[in-house]
Amino acid sequence: MVHWTAEEKQLITSVWGKVNVEECGAEALARLLIVYPWTQRFFDNFGNLSSPTAIVGNPKVRAHGKKVLTSFGDAIKNLDNLKATYAKLSELHCDKLHVDPENFRLLGDILIIVLAAHFGKDFTPACQATWQKLVGVVAHALARKYH
Amino acid sequence: MLTCEDKKLIQAVWEKVAGCQEEVGGETLERMFVTYPQTKTYFPHFDLHHGSDQIRCHGKKVVGALGTAVKNLDNLSQALSELSNLHAYNLRVDPPCFVLQLLAQCFQVVLAAHLGKDYTPEKHAAVDKFMSAVAAVLAEKYR
Numbered sequence: 001m002v003h004w005t006a007e008e009k010q011l012i013t014s015v016w017g018k019v020n021v022e023e024c025g026a027e028a029l030a031r032l033l034i035v036y037p038w039t040q041r042f043f044d045n046f047g048n049l050s051s052p053t054a055i056v057g058n059p060k061v062r063a064h065g066k067k068v069l070t071s072f073g074d075a076i077k078n079l080d081n082l083k084a085t086y087a088k089l090s091e092l093h094c095d096k097l098h099v100d101p102e103n104f105r106l107l108g109d110i111l112i113i114v115l116a117a118h119f120g121k122d123f124t125p126a127c128q129a130t131w132q133k134l135v136g137v138v139a140h141a142l143a144r145k146y147h
Numbered sequence: 148m149l150t151c152e153d154k155k156l157i158q159a160v161w162e163k164v165a166g167c168q169e170e171v172g173g174e175t176l177e178r179m180f181v182t183y184p185q186t187k188t189y190f191p192h193f194d195l196h197h198g199s200d201q202i203r204c205h206g207k208k209v210v211g212a213l214g215t216a217v218k219n220l221d222n223l224s225q226a227l228s229e230l231s232n233l234h235a236y237n238l239r240v241d242p243p244c245f246v247l248q249l250l251a252q253c254f255q256v257v258l259a260a261h262l263g264k265d266y267t268p269e270k271h272a273a274v275d276k277f278m279s280a281v282a283a284v285l286a287e288k289y290r
Contacts (some may be wrong), residue, residue, distance in 0.1 A: 027268075035272040052268050109252050116259035117266050125174075128256055129182040 001135050004079050006081040011130040015075050015115065024118065025069030026062040028111045030055050034108055042099060068107075075138050090145035093115075101143035107137025149276055154220045156273035163262060167227045168214065172206025178253040186249060189240060213290075216281050227284045229242050235288035247285060251278035 002013075003081065033040050034052045046060040054060055069088065078085040093099045112131055118122045164171050179186050180195050180202075193201045217225075227262050239242035251252055255274060257264045 031268045035269045035275050036249055052272070056268065059286070068213055105228075112252070113255050113259045113266075113271065116256040117263050120260050120263055123260055125178045125181040131250075132182045 001080070002082065003013070005137070006028065006128075007126075008130045009079065011127050012076055012134060014080070015025075015119070015127060015131065016073070018119070019115070021068075021069045022066045024114055025065035025067070025072075025109070027056075027065070028107065028114045029065030029068060030058075031060050031110045031114065032103075034060065034109050035110065036103075039041070039103055039106070042097065042103075069111075072138065073075065075141075082137060083144060085139035086138070087145060091144055092140050094146040101146060104139035104142050106135070111145050112137060149220055149273075149280060153268075153273040155278055156270045157217055157220065157277050160258065160262070160266075160270050160274055161214065161267070164210070164258070164284070165214075168210040169203055169207040171254075171261070172208070172210035173203040174257045175250065175254045176202050176204070176206045176209065178256060179250055182247045182253065186246060189238065189246075213281065215255075216277075220277075223280055223284045224287065227281065231285050233286045239256050242276075247278075247282035251282065254278065 030052075033043070033049060033055050040049050043061075043064075044060060046064075048054040048058060049061075074085055075082055093101075109132075112135065113129060115131065116128070119127075177197060180190075187195055190205075193199065194204070195202065212227070215226055216223055224231075234240055255271070255278070258274065259271075262270075
């Protein structure tokens with residue numbers, strides 16, 4: 001089980017409290033598809049992904065980005081029980097979606113960069129360290145049911 | 148491969164960083180040591196406290212080297228040849244691409260924090276490609 005200090009929990013919830021889930025989610029997913037274009041293979045039915053502008057403006061990307069980050073919010077509410085929280089999603093990503101877990105790490109790193117762009121200096125080294133730990137743990141939980 | 152567009156974007160980002168290399172470099176290293184404590188093992192001889200002179204100086208060196216790379220985007224191998232030797236034979240930062248990836252992540256976080264909205268997805272992609280290319284060159288001589 002992952003141990004979270006009081007300070008880490010505080011850093012997570014204080015940042016999360018200021019996050020616009022729809023905006024950040026959309027931006028993180030768009031950047032994933034732009035910076036690592038091979039990830040587009042999971043979104044064949046999303047329509048126009050032909051350029052960064054198309055991706056950023058794509059309503060399906062925005063909607064799905066919001067979904068992904070909303071699920072992240074569930075992780076934050078259940079920091080002490082991530083395994084159970086993500087069990088079904090893990091099965092889904094392995095058995096139905098066939099997503100290489102390496103992509104969870106890529107999305108996590110991108111989310112950190114999006115947060116840094118939004119919060120500037122307020123996204124301190126301590127914030128970054130805590131959030132990198134969080135995205136790592138979420139990625140791990142998502143990969144758990146792979147077989 | 149870095150396209151012409153990538154190179155323009157990288158240079159545009161670099162112009163914003165040029166005036167505060169020491170600050171950007173120091174912050175990158177500090178974030179790396181705090182976020183990825185295993186990277187401290189390469190600096191047992193450093194004072195790694197916040198604000199340390201050594202971190203600031205070394206950060207300036209690292210960003211300076213990246214600056215050299217930016218001026219030589221068409222010939223990274225040659226421009227970084229000395230550093231490639233250093234990392235392979237002396238420093239033996241291991242495994243090369245993995246650890247340098249941690250530095251790259253922290254560098255991008257610093258850029259994003261400094262540039263905010265100006266760190267567009269296009270610039271993000273170009274810088275990410277650039278850092279991968281640099282890491283690949285530095286790892287060239289490993290074996």
